[in-house]
Amino acid sequence: MKSVAEINIREKVGVETARELTRQNKPGGFMCVSCAWGKPAHPHIAEFCENGAKATAWELTSFRTTPDFFTQHTVTELRNWKDYDLEQAGRLTHPLKYDANSDRYVAVSWAEAFADIGAHLKTYDPTKVVFYASGRASLETSYMWALMARMYGSQNLPDSSNMCHETTSVGLKSAIGSPVGTIHLSDYDQCDAIFYFGQNPGVNSPRFLHPLRACAKRGVEIVVFNPLKERGLERFTDPQNPIEMATGKSTPIATQYHQVKTGGDIAALMGICKYVIAADDQCQRIGAPAILDHAFIAEHTTGFEAFADKVRxxxxDEIERESGLARNDLEAAGAVYVKSKRVICVYGMGLTQHVHGIDNLHTLxxxxxxxxxxxxxxAGFGPVRGHSNVQGQRTVGITEKPELAPLDILKDLYDFEPPREKGxxxxxxCEHIVDGTARAFIGLGGxxxxxxxxxxxIEPAWQQLDLTVSIATKLNRTHLLPGRTCYLLPCLGRIETDEQxxxxxxxxxxxSFSRIYGSRGRATPAAETLLSEPAIVAGIAKATIDPNPKVDWDAWVGNYALIRDAIEATYPDKFARFNERxxxxxxxxxxxxxxHRQWLTESGRAEFNVPTAMNASGFVDAPGRFRLMTLRSNDQFNTTIYGYHDRFRGIKGTRDIVFMNRADMAEQGLAEHDLVDLVGDAGGNxxxxxxxxxxxxxDVPRGCLGAYYPECNILIPVTHKAEQSHVPAGKSVPVRVEKSS
Structure with a gap:
């Protein structure tokens, strides 16, 4: 509460922000611009968390980054600013073009910007142009974005999911036929146990703490596997409970907390499975009731025997070595699983962002x-997504994979031939930007x-692109890496009134629960010169693509209900009666x-998979080599830094830190508050x-380190990625520790 009050004062927001907070995540209100946690039908009085309130204040800030700002600061100068300071400058107000002669952004008209962007795009091979989408854009904007890219001839549609949960999209799809979570928010009211892997609710999805607290209070066992002790998984003081706020009383969350070595989840899961299968084998021998659901396995699955043989x-010794956990602890977790009839598995990027992240997920x-x-x-899977609409963007066609897009339907609806190759x-x-193959980058947020x-x-190569275009609300580091021609296009925020x-x-x-919500902004726009995201997409499309009588961009911008009609026509099974519902x-x-136990896999059944590795990190431990996990602080959301107070971990005033086990410190000859360099150790780094x-x-396992994202991204080779899903493997990065000179 103090943190929320502080940021509202710092951003000098008015009473309008307080009014909007009462509408946040409410039916008929606006959906939070932060995380993708579910919005209940019967919300709390204050249905927002600390970071959600920060995101609202951040968007409704009184500060403005006008063209005058750029007369005072060159791009080269701004490149030395910290991430926090760039966004703290305020909301962008005018369309801008980079002027290389003065090294400044200068204001241009919308018409000029659209015409010049379109003129450039017409000269490129569409397969060399990147259309990136951040996970905040609405379903309406995302549908238009994907359609524009394909009508232009590009299937290069990367998005935030590629960075975070692509392992879910690939791993769950191949194993159970559905690429998303399988549970409803209401399933937390019915589960007997929760197994929790690599996700920190206190920082990344604080509203999740309410159902976790309710589960804990009714006796649900919550078994956590996470390298760091995270406060939100240990205990929770409910800020909407007057007694707890007055007394400081808290509810314990985890009944078991296992500090698995980063990259050790496959081994930990194999240990639990070993206990469960051994218990069932014993029951079979003595004629006791079975532990496994043999009827389900026989009717609904394939591959069980091969996996069971691998487990046996x-x-x-291998399980303990690779997981960093004792057999007794894993058997204690297995005992909870055995006695629980209905289990939910929750996980986050701590499970997915590894070289063998698919093995992690398949073993789960x-x-x-x-x-x-x-x-x-x-019971079921509850992957916790980040950006507020990152899952929805995939639903309406933002994907580089042609098999995931309804290309034949798009062809029939709009009378054009969509690209069929993989984008x-x-x-x-990133690889093609570095090697010079990419010609242009068009970014929808992020x-x-x-x-x-x-x-x-990446940074020097980015500036060699022929064209860079960013649709944004605030200035960030990507905007300070201008291509030869560069535009910065400011848009309305989701919380603001969008009058068309x-x-x-x-x-x-x-x-994250595959539920679709309406969202209506009512705040005063930051500037009269701003356009909505759909209007900007339409402006680029009209300037780039030949007119198509079946796509009336102007009509869509004038009435977003028409875009929803188009989405319904494209995806009738998912969006029937879209505007009505x-x-x-x-x-x-x-x-x-x-x-519904409908398995849309190659076999038509849910598939057991034998893991190909026991160490998800993808590299071998060696003397002096550590496994670095990149982390987010309490004072950030993705690359947006709200401040320098990671209070749950006791850090204030800086982000330039590395968390280290005391025994490792002693072995390296280091003392608290020594200065060190982290150096990449993936070979030639x-x-x-x-x-x-x-x-x-x-309190972190031996051989493991923690440090902040995005500051440590420089340590991750672009080749250090998850097999099959290609997610950057930022949760187990090979590094060395050297004393700073």
Missing amino acids: ATGW VNLMLLRGNVGKPG WDTVAA NLARAVPDTAA ASGPQAVTMED MWTPGGFWKGVPAT ENRRVAKLLVVPY
């Missing part, structure tokens, strides 16, 4: 299939050059086949270095 053959699926914990009330995902786009790995190689020809408009988005309290569900980090002793 895997020794406890195997555990759940053993007792039929998919497709029944109170570039985020890592591939701060991609700051978010991606290998930033020392037919009146005030609303948009929609999808949460968009204001359903709690959202309407698009449907997930695996929830001596130029990847983050200098002068403060050593902070912390």
